[in-house]
Every structure is written in C-alpha cells, then in structure tokens.
C-alpha cells in the first residue's frame with residue numbers, strides 16, 4: 001500500500017527538519033524585509049501628499065479658516081463650541097456634553 005501524501009510529508013519533514021526550518025525562516029526574513037521596504041517606500045511616497053493635505057486650509061462651518069492639521073485642536077476651541085451651541089439651541093438639540101453634565 002502506498003504511503004499517503006501527509007504521511008510522506010511528515011516523514012520528509014522528520015528527515016529534513018533542520019532544512020525545512022531554515023527554508024521557512026529564510027522565506028520569513030525575506031518577506032519581512034520586503035514588507036518593511038514596501039512600508040518605507042509607501043510612506044515616503046505618501047508623505048508629501050499627507051503634508052500637503054495637512055496644510056490645506058478649509059473653512060469651518062463656524063466661519064473660521066483652518067488647516068486640516070489643526071482641525072482637532074480647533075474643534076475644542078470656544079469659538080467652535082459656541083457655534084455648535086448656537087446651532088443646538090436653534091434646532092432644539094442638546095449637545096451630549098451638556099447631557100452628561102446634568103447628571
């Protein structure tokens with residue numbers, strides 16, 4: 001009766017254990033280097049694009065003019081919050097922060 005493929009593979013592995021491990025590790029390191037290189041290349045390609053976007057100005061709904069890099073900081077400013085509050089008042093919607101403060 002001929003050996004099944006999995007039995008043959010197991011036997012082959014047992015006989016060439018060290019060789020198999022070396023092969024896998026070699027493939028792993030090669031792939032790893034490729035991945036790192038790909039990531040670096042991708043980042044340097046995207047960097048200029050990202051910086052350009054970060055420095056692009058936009059006009060906020062509150063009337064201010066800001067760049068995307070300062071947008072998160074701007075949304076925490078009094079000016080922006082005041083605008084959101086005025087919108088909330090005019091539409092009758094309560095801001096989540098206020099609801100939390102009531103409790």
Ligand SMILES: [Zn+2]
Pocket residue numbers: 060061062063064074075079080083
């Ligand atoms: Zn704003």
